[in-house]
Amino acid sequence: MRQSKSFIPTLKEVPNDATVPSHVLMLRAGMVRTLGAGIYSFLPLGYKLVKKVSEIIREEMDAIGGQEFHLPALNPREIWEETNRVEAFGDILFHIKNKNRDYVLAPTHEEIMTYHARRVVKSYKDFPQIWYQIQTKFRNEPRPRSGVLRGRQFLMKDSYSLDSSWENLDTAYDLHYQAYHKIFKRCGLKFFVVGASSGAMGGTGSEEFMVQSDAGEDTVAHCESCGYSANVEVAASVVIPLVRDAESKAVYEIETPNVKSIDELCAFLNISETQCAKSRVYICNNEAVLVLMLGNDEVNETKLEKTLGAPFRPAHMEELKDITGADAGSIGPVGFPKKVIADLRLKDANNMFSGANKNDYHIGGIDFSRDIPSVEYHDLRTAKSGEGCPKCGSTMGVFTAIELGHIFKLGTKYSASMGATFTDEKGAENPIIMGSYGIGVERVIACYIEQHHDERGIVWEKEMAPFHVHLIGLNMKKEVVSQAAEKIYSELTAAGIQVLFDDRTDATVGFKFNDADLLGMPLQVIVGEKKLAEQKVEVKVRKSGDRSEVTVEQLLSTVKDLLK
RNA sequence: CGGGGCGUAGCGCAGCCCGGUUAGCGCGCCUGCCUUGGGAGCAGGAGGCCGCAGGUUCGAAUCCUGCCGCCCCGACCA
Structure with a gap:
């Protein structure tokens, strides 16, 4: 893609209302813009990431038999009354009143999925089902914050499993557990899993996929060596015991x-x-x-x-x-x-x-x-960082973290209250046994940036990078440079490499270099007049900052090697 | 919802305490020249309901009151 024709409005200065690194960088890199508190527009570069993450999620969901739905955000209020969640959500729920009809903007979709299930899924032969969607949810957060990490409207992958037995629910839950591992791993995130403390949603099990971050809202204890994790509200820890003195003095x-x-x-x-x-x-x-x-x-x-x-x-x-x-x-x-x-x-x-x-x-x-x-x-104390892990004794960390995903055995809470039942082998009618599984799509992106940036900007790894190569023509007004850069652009593109081509004629060198570091594509190919005189261009690895000179002929193979 | 901060050009800010010609600065933008290995240079130019409303005053960006918006901390978070 040619940068001269792209809308990637980078910012040199840090916008006044952003504090956490991912928010700052997403604004500076021209990925998002603010429309209101907790409301963000995704610009082309940001949206490219959204699509990328969505696609990874989609592939892994499909791999476990998930079927994608597209559901309305505008919901008749009555459906939400059936499970009493209008009251449960309270101020979080956005309401719309129109000509005597009451609507809400869906904050999640358990009710809607259950609604569809109860009309058609009638026999034990119809199971199992995994239904999912990747769509915008609306929640009127009392305090939106940290950019896209907590918005009032956000993209979420939600899936729902429908089963005829608790054993099969366990299977569906486990499939999701595995799929989530694959998804977050593919997204290059360092994450861990926490057994959720308690849920008001009933059901038998729930785990949260978390990423360590100063911008996080939950405090958790986590042991790197054995994987023990717990919300600090319930976390235990091993501390040096008091040694009783041999003799007790009098009071x-x-x-x-x-x-x-x-x-x-x-x-x-x-x-x-x-x-x-x-x-x-x-x-x-x-x-x-x-x-x-x-x-x-x-x-x-x-x-x-x-x-x-x-x-x-x-x-x-x-x-x-x-x-x-x-x-x-x-x-x-x-x-x-x-x-x-x-x-x-x-x-x-x-x-x-x-x-x-x-x-x-x-x-x-x-x-x-x-x-x-x-x-x-x-045990009444709050675990502290540096104390021993209750499982393996190694030093444990206590830190804040962001919830990326949540898997949850719902059981029959929604099916029972909405009358979504099926007939079992013996002819008896039972409520469908359900699970729900969410992933915050924008959070994946923001967490990625939280984990992959330096003082100069974002540092994309190949798997997540919006483009593999940032091709920089230094002085595009010089014909030697523009001709060589154009040729390289077609060559790399033809080889299936995704290239962002900085072909701008009006930007000076420093401007281009700084933009490239900010945008953070894994490789930068720099085409300048001086090196070109020796038939050479420069390749810079964004992450390490390593630069090497290669001949124009060698470029393609060098790029391919470096991208492996 | 409690506490704190902020709202002045597209962005970042000064001016406000202590009211007084035409509201400044840096970046960006437009025109021309020039320049191209780390956010260049020169010259010229455009761009403002000083968040909104009311009040005090001869006079308000500046003082007072109310409202709105945004950020941070806390409370809250299926």
Whole structure:
């Protein structure tokens, strides 16, 4: 493609409203433009990527027997009432009212697929089915952000499996699991899989395909060596256990004026934080509960809720004094009138420091087994980066990540509420057993760029690159150069290589080089007057920056080699 | 929805506190010359409802009020 005739409006400067690298680069490389908050137009170069990713997805979906649908985005509201999801989605759902009819813009398509299934899929002989679509979904996100990573309208591949038994659902789920691995691998993404924490959607299983990114919205723990992954809300970790001192001192009170935090206490008494038990008071079922954590460990509220088995809230400042006799900063387990639970790390600890339940006092010499015998121990802490993997013990990372895809065993939630049933071998009527499987197409592109860029721009690998070669004619006003470049262009193109040809006559050298690095095609072929005098052109590998000179005759084979 | 920031030419910004001729700068754009191995040079030119509305004032980009839009943090996220 000739750049002189292409609409690839690159930007030299960083647009004011973009912060994450993929957003900045997609704007700068002329891939997308903003139309409103969370609403993006894909320009030709960006759309080329969309098509590329879609095609990879399509191939892998077809390979597992998927059949592609094209479904309406405009949906009659009633269908969404059947599963009560108008209410469930709430403000997320876009509504349209037109001449007494209510419509919604589809945020996903479970209902529509189920609607079609219930009309025709009637016998156990009709299964299995995998139905999919690659289409725009609409969700009125409360806070769109990070460019295309969280938009209010976005492209999603959604597939739905229809089966007559739970075993067959497992098969469909597994097929998707494998297909997703292939898709993301082909897209050159470094990803990992996380068992989703819990879903309000019912069903028996769900996994998320994630990519590590600072722009991510989920925090996960992941172990590179064994593949253990978990949302930090449920992640366990191995930490160095406390060693119980041989002798327990007696409990003693210490005056600690204005000492509130663990850090202040450590500084004041010149002790380490692993000698301290931090206190947090929660209210659960109208009863106070004291939660003890070692040092500065954070209470993991998801784990706490599981432990308590009921919703809870942190105690208000004013309540603390009534319950404990002290304000926050001086609370501790000894003499605490209600239930006390502690993190596993504190099990049987002794000679510990904690609040005295008396303002400006702490106590030392606490022996958990002697002084608070009724305490229950649970895993209550939030895993931190650098701690041990609970599976293999290697060092584990805790970081933010982006959800690229999600596979989900829905079960009969939608088929049951919408009456999508089939007749089994024995003549009995059963709800269809379903799964749903999504991939955010733009997210794949954005994540790719998050993982494949440097300070100069995007760095495409061959598989994802919109073009294989960026052919740069340096001074296209010189006939030697333009003739040679034109010839190379036809030659490479004829050989089936996708070439972006910078044939612009008005752009200067630096301009072209910078554009090429920004756009990031894997190879740059540079045609200039000087090298041409020796019948040579230059080939630059974008990723490494390596340049080599080759004769015009050698060019095609060199390019082919480098693209292997 | 809470907290913070921003809205001035296509893009990036200054001016605003402390009101006062014609609102600036860099990049980009147009014309001409010139130039081509890392975002050139010279000369000339076009381009603005200073986000919108109201108010204060002799006078508002500048002060006040309301609204809208955008970004960031948080809450939320089948």
